Amino acid sequence: MTVDRGTRPARRAVPSSRPPGVDLAHASDGGEESAARPVPEATVARLAVYLRVLTSLLADGRGTVSSEELAAAAGVNSAKLRKDLSLIGSCGVRGVGYDVSRLTAEVEATLGLDSPHAVALVGVGNLGHALAGYGGFAQRGFPVAALFDVDPALVGTVIDGVEVQHADAIDAVCAARGVTIGVVATPAEAAQRVCDHLVSAGVRSILNFAPTVLSVPAGVEVRKVDLAVEMQVLSFHVARRHGTVSAAGPAAPSRPTPREVFSR
Amino acid sequence: MTVDRGTRPARRAVPSSRPPGVDLAHASDGGEESAARPVPEATVARLAVYLRVLTSLLADGRGTVSSEELAAAAGVNSAKLRKDLSLIGSCGVRGVGYDVSRLTAEVEATLGLDSPHAVALVGVGNLGHALAGYGGFAQRGFPVAALFDVDPALVGTVIDGVEVQHADAIDAVCAARGVTIGVVATPAEAAQRVCDHLVSAGVRSILNFAPTVLSVPAGVEVRKVDLAVEMQVLSFHVARRHGTVSAAGPAAPSRPTPREVFSR
DNA sequence: AGTTGTGAAAGTCTTCACAGCA
DNA sequence: TGCTGTGAAGACTTTCACAACT
Numbered sequence: 191m192t193v194d195r196g197t198r199p200a201r202r203a204v205p206s207s208r209p210p211g212v213d214l215a216h217a218s219d220g221g222e223e224s225a226a227r228p229v230p231e232a233t234v235a236r237l238a239v240y241l242r243v244l245t246s247l248l249a250d251g252r253g254t255v256s257s258e259e260l261a262a263a264a265g266v267n268s269a270k271l272r273k274d275l276s277l278i279g280s281c282g283v284r285g286v287g288y289d290v291s292r293l294t295a296e297v298e299a300t301l302g303l304d305s306p307h308a309v310a311l312v313g314v315g316n317l318g319h320a321l322a323g324y325g326g327f328a329q330r331g332f333p334v335a336a337l338f339d340v341d342p343a344l345v346g347t348v349i350d351g352v353e354v355q356h357a358d359a360i361d362a363v364c365a366a367r368g369v370t371i372g373v374v375a376t377p378a379e380a381a382q383r384v385c386d387h388l389v390s391a392g393v394r395s396i397l398n399f400a401p402t403v404l405s406v407p408a409g410v411e412v413r414k415v416d417l418a419v420e421m422q423v424l425s426f427h428v429a430r431r432h433g434t435v436s437a438a439g440p441a442a443p444s445r446p447t448p449r450e451v452f453s454r
Numbered sequence: 455m456t457v458d459r460g461t462r463p464a465r466r467a468v469p470s471s472r473p474p475g476v477d478l479a480h481a482s483d484g485g486e487e488s489a490a491r492p493v494p495e496a497t498v499a500r501l502a503v504y505l506r507v508l509t510s511l512l513a514d515g516r517g518t519v520s521s522e523e524l525a526a527a528a529g530v531n532s533a534k535l536r537k538d539l540s541l542i543g544s545c546g547v548r549g550v551g552y553d554v555s556r557l558t559a560e561v562e563a564t565l566g567l568d569s570p571h572a573v574a575l576v577g578v579g580n581l582g583h584a585l586a587g588y589g590g591f592a593q594r595g596f597p598v599a600a601l602f603d604v605d606p607a608l609v610g611t612v613i614d615g616v617e618v619q620h621a622d623a624i625d626a627v628c629a630a631r632g633v634t635i636g637v638v639a640t641p642a643e644a645a646q647r648v649c650d651h652l653v654s655a656g657v658r659s660i661l662n663f664a665p666t667v668l669s670v671p672a673g674v675e676v677r678k679v680d681l682a683v684e685m686q687v688l689s690f691h692v693a694r695r696h697g698t699v700s701a702a703g704p705a706a707p708s709r710p711t712p713r714e715v716f717s718r
Numbered sequence: 719a720g721t722t723g724t725g726a727a728a729g730t731c732t733t734c735a736c737a738g739c740a
Numbered sequence: 741t742g743c744t745g746t747g748a749a750g751a752c753t754t755t756c757a758c759a760a761c762t
Binding site: 719720721722723724725726727728729730731732733734735736737738739740 | 743753755757759762
């Protein structure tokens with residue numbers, strides 16, 4: 191998926207003089223020693239992957255892991271992994287490796303997974319419905335706190351214990367339930383409007399499945415998941431014949447020309 | 455989504471001396487002037503986005519666009535867009551802009567969308583089912599040619615005109631139907647096995663929704679979509695208080711500590 | 719006057735390779 | 741001896757800014 195880190199406003203101006211990335215430093219009210227270690231965006235995404243591996247190691251009762259092993263399981267190179275971990279201030283033990291449970295806790299803390307984030311899902315159509323029933327969300331600390339749609343046939347129905355409400359209620363309900371993350375799974379046409387409502391309800395992080403670029407004010411983070419883009423990137427590689435033929439004839443012979451139609 | 459370009463083997467050795475990216479040059483049998491212009495991976499992903507915008511412009515009957523306008527609609531900066539387009543050899547007209555229909559064709563050709571790619575979807579569970587019924591696939595030139603699962607309750611059912619077959623038939627069916635792209639939407643445990651079958655059936659591009667790293671031989675392209683990772687990255691930003699509070703109280707007060715459980 | 723195409727500069731991320739510690 | 745932590749080098753991207761063309 192094209193994981194476009196959506197709008198990344200106001201950043202241009204800084205002529206830079208210090209490494210990039212997101213400042214840690216909890217911006218806590220008391221201005222302690224804000225040494226603020228920056229964590230690169232790229233690293234943040236990988237931390238989530240490491241966490242998955244760590245969790246299963248933990249379940250297996252493993253006490254320690256080497257950077258080599260953890261890296262292999264996460265599909266990255268070990269130097270990168272070590273650098274990533276060093277950035278969040280973790281410390282492994284030279285000659286031994288990393289303590290699995292401690293590292294797990296450290297990564298969770300960095301990702302802000304110490305407390306759950308209530309999620310609002312807007313658009314309970316095909317994809318939205320699947321996401322709502324996904325289960326993975328709740329299990330991983332992202333309980334679905336609210337569902338919205340505009341279809342009268344859907345409003346009022348209950349999915350996995352959560353009632354679908356009319357999209358008009360987004361502002362009120364999200365604010366009331368302390369929603370911190372919004373998921374947009376509506377058709378492209380409705381996405382921006384929905385997004386605006388979420389933002390006005392105080393939501394600062396949005397996961398966008400709609401095939402549109404959402405514009406949001408500074409301070410709001412948007413991540414985009416676009417299946418069509420993923421497929422097209424793969425298509426590109428097929429066309430470049432990544433690794434010549436093997437089994438099966440040289441793929442399907444020509445057929446009528448398709449055409450970008452639209453999506454969702 | 456963490457858009458991990460999966461395994462990217464054998465590339466290390468090259469001390470490099472030429473710009474990066476994927477060589478164009480159709481590797482056609484006749485060795486014509488293989489000037490081979492490389493297209494960076496990052497550019498490929500954006501081309502798909504541009505294409506979406508172009509398509510809707512085309513539908514609106516627009517004749518030309520400026521890089522400025524196209525870039526804005528795609529959510530990127532105009533210099534980047536111009537550079538991207540210059541890489542695929544497109545030519546706009548100075549002082550005027552780009553010809554919408556010509557550019558559309560050019561981008562489609564570059565992405566290999568001239569002919570449809572038969573897609574096989576493995577795992578017709580929650581998410582898989584939604585994807586199968588998605589519609590967006592077929593409309594965009596990626597007809598779902600085969601569906602697979604191991605659940606006896608699903609095998610034999612028909613979704614959107616395609617019958618679900620047992621996963622054991624992957625090799626035979628994919629080869630027979632000329633499948634070029636595989637989508638893995640199974641639980642993590644089954645993903646690698648399924649992947650191996652797809653590869654042995656000649657599939658060279660895989661979109662992986664399962665929360666595991668797939669290992670594939672060189673020449674096979676894997677892209678990964680991981681919802682949990684996306685959510686966790688957003689969580690990170692929430693924790694960093696991207697843009698201080700606004701409406702709604704300071705989000706939900708602390709609650710019991712969650713825990714990475716697993717996904718799918 | 720308006721807009722593309724692009725060299726060069728700046729930024730960001732990855733990888734190497736090795737010192738340093740257990 | 742084994743493995744982490746990290747400076748420095750390298751690879752890849754983005755952005756600037758302007759010449760070139762209509």
